[in-house]
Amino acid sequence: MTVTYDATPGTKVILEAGSIQGIEVGAAEKLVIFGRGDTNNGNAQTNDPTAVTSTGSAESEFGDDSELTRGLQDAIGNGANTGYLYGVGVARTSVTDEDITGGGDAGDSSAGSAIGNVPLVEDTAEITVEDDTATELDVEFHYVTGTDLTNLSPAADTIYINPFTGEWVADAADNYNIDYKYEDWSSAFDSADMVLNEGESGVYVALTESEDVASTLFSKATALRDPDYKMVKAFAGAQPNADSSETPPTPIFDTANYSDALTSLAGFAIAPARQDDSTDTVLGAVGGLAAGNSLQNPIYNEPITGVDLETGKNDEGRLTHGERSNLRNAYVMPLKYEGAITVDGTLSTDETELWEVDFQTLRVIDRCALIVRAIGQAIRGQLDNSGTGEIAAEEAQAQLEDLASDGLLKQNTSDETNLFVREADSNQGTIALEMGVTPIQAVETFEATITIA
Numbered sequence: 113m114t115v116t117y118d119a120t121p122g123t124k125v126i127l128e129a130g131s132i133q134g135i136e137v138g139a140a141e142k143l144v145i146f147g148r149g150d151t152n153n154g155n156a157q158t159n160d161p162t163a164v165t166s167t168g169s170a171e172s173e174f175g176d177d178s179e180l181t182r183g184l185q186d187a188i189g190n191g192a193n194t195g196y197l198y199g200v201g202v203a204r205t206s207v208t209d210e211d212i213t214g215g216g217d218a219g220d221s222s223a224g225s226a227i228g229n230v231p232l233v234e235d236t237a238e239i240t241v242e243d244d245t246a247t248e249l250d251v252e253f254h255y256v257t258g259t260d261l262t263n264l265s266p267a268a269d270t271i272y273i274n275p276f277t278g279e280w281v282a283d284a285a286d287n288y289n290i291d292y293k294y295e296d297w298s299s300a301f302d303s304a305d306m307v308l309n310e311g312e313s314g315v316y317v318a319l320t321e322s323e324d325v326a327s328t329l330f331s332k333a334t335a336l337r338d339p340d341y342k343m344v345k346a347f348a349g350a351q352p353n354a355d356s357s358e359t360p361p362t363p364i365f366d367t368a369n370y371s372d373a374l375t376s377l378a379g380f381a382i383a384p385a386r387q388d389d390s391t392d393t394v395l396g397a398v399g400g401l402a403a404g405n406s407l408q409n410p411i412y413n414e415p416i417t418g419v420d421l422e423t424g425k426n427d428e429g430r431l432t433h434g435e436r437s438n439l440r441n442a443y444v445m446p447l448k449y450e451g452a453i454t455v456d457g458t459l460s461t462d463e464t465e466l467w468e469v470d471f472q473t474l475r476v477i478d479r480c481a482l483i484v485r486a487i488g489q490a491i492r493g494q495l496d497n498s499g500t501g502e503i504a505a506e507e508a509q510a511q512l513e514d515l516a517s518d519g520l521l522k523q524n525t526s527d528e529t530n531l532f533v534r535e536a537d538s539n540q541g542t543i544a545l546e547m548g549v550t551p552i553q554a555v556e557t558f559e560a561t562i563t564i565a
Contacts (some may be wrong), residue, residue, distance in 0.1 A: 210344065397416040480512055491503075
């Protein structure tokens with residue numbers, strides 16, 4: 113009896129004459145990418161998960177020049193399996209004449225109630241702001257928040273808006289109305305619930321840097337994982353918190369002051385995620401790497417290709433070693449940009465676990481959980497005689513020991529138990545198994561001691 117690796121996302125038991133002969137573990141991950149498609153020039157509609165089999169297929173389904181098309185093509189270029197790749201277009205909604213009346217002075221400016229639906233479509237052509245005299249204001253996007261934003265002083269008839277938070281500041285304490293567009297990410301996430309079958313593993317990617325959207329996505333991943341055993345790992349961009357020195361500014365990171373409210377076992381936040389001189393992200397490329405790399409090949413220190421990062425003016429936004437360390441300490445996955453763009457950290461946003469949740473560890477644990485579940489599923493329908501649960505535990509233990517032989521888990525020694533499956537207390541007609549494993553992590557830290565004689 114051995115574990116074999118199959119080019120599918122699922123895990124299945126090999127049965128002969130009613131006996132378990134082995135396990136096939138899906139080496140592939142289904143990859144679902146959410147973003148803005150072009151329904152006018154593509155076949156796919158919004159909130160409709162659509163299989164994508166090639167770069168040309170992405171164009172025909174989502175338009176030849178849409179954010180989602182480019183994200184899917186980036187994923188394919190970075191290893192996504194086109195047999196298990198899906199795109200989901202996010203629906204866009206228009207808001208007309210929303211009142212965002214000012215009410216508080218901040219320096220020489222005025223700040224009022226935040227815009228009601230975020231993130232906004234980050235395109236000044238899609239936003240109109242007028243004061244109570246019907247004077248239209250110039251709109252400029254800024255990425256600082258709170259008093260860092262409201263203490264700015266826009267020029268006359270100008271408004272600064274943070275598209276992620278909806279906060280704004282204008283040149284005077286007038287009454288303002290705004291027309292804008294935003295996207296319904298939650299409905300897009302709900303529409304993909306049936307892409308993964310029970311017992312399959314997958315990666316969800318939202319092409320956005322909005323913390324609000326990331327939180328919604330991560331909650332969706334949690335709900336799919338338990339109780340449905342749809343083992344989703346979810347990626348989104350970390351939300352920028354600083355302006356570059358360009359005019360208008362581009363989003364960058366002040367890593368010393370970065371924080372977020374994200375905390376999810378299966379949620380991964382990427383920084384920086386913005387492509388150079390664009391509102392596109394590199395997240396499709398990261399998703400292709402995460403879903404396409406073999407189980408024995410951690411994504412840490414791996415390059416993503418075909419994309420370019422936003423670094424502001426004179427590389428002010430390119431992260432230094434210390435800044436990347438700041439982000440890792442904040443449970444964010446930083447990207448290193450020195451010649452190539454490489455993944456320089458793989459922690460999830462979960463700060464509460466007693467074990468370190470990195471991407472490699474989680475995807476191996478997912479496979480272990482699916483193996484144990486698959487064995488339990490195979491035994492369903494048999495008579496619950498004395499010893500049935502023990503047999504199931506022994507079968508599962510043997511399969512996990514094969515994963516250890518493949519270098520994915522620590523093996524048991526005479527002095528140390530690193531993996532086990534044992535029968536837990538249960539009622540008649542129920543098989544309950546308890547699993548414990550010690551995954552082998554990717555090497556992510558190097559320390560050198562230098563002695564000068």
